Amino acid sequence: MISPKESPKPRWRLRRAALVVVTALAAAQVLSWFTDDPQVGQFRTAANRAAYEAAYAQAFTRMPKPTRTIDVQTSFGVVRVYQWVNPDAPILPVVLLPGRGSGAPMWSENLPSLLAQRTVYAMDALGDAGLSAQTVPLTSAADQATWIDEVLGGLGVTRAHIVGHSFGAASAASLAVHRPGRVASLTLLEPAFVLNWPPVSTLAWSIPATLPFLPQSWRDAAVAKVAGEDPGAIDPDDPIARMITLGSTGYSAELPTPNPLSESQLRGLTMPVYVAIAESSPITNGADSIHKADLIPVVEAKIWPNTTHSLPMQVPEPLADELADFWARHHS
Numbered sequence: 001m002i003s004p005k006e007s008p009k010p011r012w013r014l015r016r017a018a019l020v021v022v023t024a025l026a027a028a029q030v031l032s033w034f035t036d037d038p039q040v041g042q043f044r045t046a047a048n049r050a051a052y053e054a055a056y057a058q059a060f061t062r063m064p065k066p067t068r069t070i071d072v073q074t075s076f077g078v079v080r081v082y083q084w085v086n087p088d089a090p091i092l093p094v095v096l097l098p099g100r101g102s103g104a105p106m107w108s109e110n111l112p113s114l115l116a117q118r119t120v121y122a123m124d125a126l127g128d129a130g131l132s133a134q135t136v137p138l139t140s141a142a143d144q145a146t147w148i149d150e151v152l153g154g155l156g157v158t159r160a161h162i163v164g165h166s167f168g169a170a171s172a173a174s175l176a177v178h179r180p181g182r183v184a185s186l187t188l189l190e191p192a193f194v195l196n197w198p199p200v201s202t203l204a205w206s207i208p209a210t211l212p213f214l215p216q217s218w219r220d221a222a223v224a225k226v227a228g229e230d231p232g233a234i235d236p237d238d239p240i241a242r243m244i245t246l247g248s249t250g251y252s253a254e255l256p257t258p259n260p261l262s263e264s265q266l267r268g269l270t271m272p273v274y275v276a277i278a279e280s281s282p283i284t285n286g287a288d289s290i291h292k293a294d295l296i297p298v299v300e301a302k303i304w305p306n307t308t309h310s311l312p313m314q315v316p317e318p319l320a321d322e323l324a325d326f327w328a329r330h331h332s
Contacts, residue, residue, distance in 0.1 A: 039254045040077075040134045041127040048250030052129060055243035059105035062239065064112065072154040074147045076138055080104070080131040081123040081151060084115050092161055092184050092331055093119040095152065099166030099192075101247040103130035105240055106165070109313045113320030118161070118327070123151060125171065127255045129247025140256050144171050145178035152182050161327050163187040165312050166283070170194050170258035176273075177265055184331045187274045187323060190284055190311050193258035195266075195275075195292040198283045266295040272330040274323065275301040278311045300326060 043049035066082040082104055094114055098106045104122040107114075114120050124130025126147050127138050138144060148171060152160065162183050164172030169191030176186045188194055275293045277284050286303055293301040302322075307314050 040137055041252060041254045042134075043129075043251050045250070048246070052243065052246040052250055053131070055239060055246050056103060056105060056131065059108070059239040059243045062108040063105060064115065070155065072151045074126070074150040074154070076136045076143065076147045077126050077134040078132060079123055079126050079147065079151045081121055081155065083155075084111065084120045086115055086117070086119045089118045090327075092159060092327070093121055093157060094327075095157070095160045095162050096120065096122040097148070097162070097164035097168030097171050098122070098125060098130075099168050100125075100253070101129045101244050101251070102165075102168075103128075103243065103247070105243060106313070108240065109316040110320065113317050114323075117320060117324040121155065121157070121160070125168065128167075128253050129244075129251035134254075137254065138256055141170075141174040141258065142178050143256065144174040148172075148175045149179040149182055158182075159184045161185045161187065161323075161331070163189065163323070164191070165189040166192045166309065167258070173261060174258075176269055176271060177261065180270055183271045185272045185274065185327060186269065187276070187326075189276045189319075190278055190281060190309050191275070191289070192283055194261060195289040196260055196285055198285075260292075263295055266292065267297065269296050269298075272298045272326070273300070274326050275299060276311055276319065277301070277303045278307040278309055279303055279305045280307065281309045281311075283309050298330075 043052065063082075064084060067085040068083040070081045070083065072079045072081055094117075096104070096107050096110075096114075098104060103124045107122050111120060111122070124132040126132045127134040138147070152158075159182055162172045162175060162185070164170070164187070166189070169188040170193045172183075172186060173188065173191065173194045176183045192198060273293075273296045275289070275296075277286055277289050279286065290301050290303060293299050304311055304315060304319075312319060
């Protein structure tokens with residue numbers, strides 16, 4: 001285990017990161033256990049879609065202008081991908097997989113620091129809120145791995161450093177298990193449903209966080225519980241917070257419930273793995289997740305102090321520096 005370094009906790013970052021805890025984190029999964037056959041994710045109404053896309057467009061203005069915007073056809077639908085090219089970077093790019101309900105704009109804090117190190121791709125997850133469009137149900141972790149693999153193939157990316165946050169980390173782990181040839185290294189940032197199940201209390205609090213008929217103050221309180229934040233840290237006027245709120249309440253996601261990797265799957269990971277766990281996360285349970293991460297043959301795992309489930313947005317520069325060192329030591 002890497003010894004923790006002190007990390008900053010500026011309040012402005014906490015305020016804009018608080019709602020990026022994936023308000024749909026466990027609620028959609030709990031509710032999916034009681035539904036019938038899997039369907040295709042979609043916005044509930046045209047008005048929901050329009051409101052979300054307007055918030056997405058505003059949130060995206062905080063990102064550097066992408067070099068390319070690509071829509072990649074896969075067996076399960078069309079995936080929206082953005083590319084930012086660093087012509088002086090090493091050959092292997094970084095691929096970012098967002099948390100639930102977040103979409104590519106969730107990386108606005110991280111992108112400048114990461115782009116200084118590598119060419120970066122960020123995508124909107126298939127079957128979740130964003131500008132990707134699902135057409136075929138996703139029924140398993142293998143399906144999740146397949147569509148990501150097909151996106152990378154469509155982009156001409158043979159291998160990459162794969163980075164996922166929360167549910168995106170679960171998708172990244174699925175790719176590493178089922179299509180390991182694509183994964184030069186695997187980075188799991190506050191990985192939900194990868195090393196352990198979230199506590200029952202977290203699952204319970206996540207349900208009211210996404211129920212649109214509840215008062216906003218109730219939903220904010222539930223989000224804060226899931227995030228491990230002070231409810232006052234949530235800024236409803238922040239574009240990213242608004243985008244994620246609209247995505248979690250206006251989009252009906254239909255995704256397979258991730259299962260924590262088995263001990264044999266963890267031991268079978270063939271690529272270097274970096275695991276970042278938040279000190280104050282109600283989702284990953286700190287020491288328990290670090291203990292499970294030790295089963296991975298080549299792993300660097302760390303508990304980041306003064307962070308919550310929104311860890312990537314809270315420590316963007318220190319995290320980018322640490323990942324750049326990790327990538328350089330293990331691959332070009």
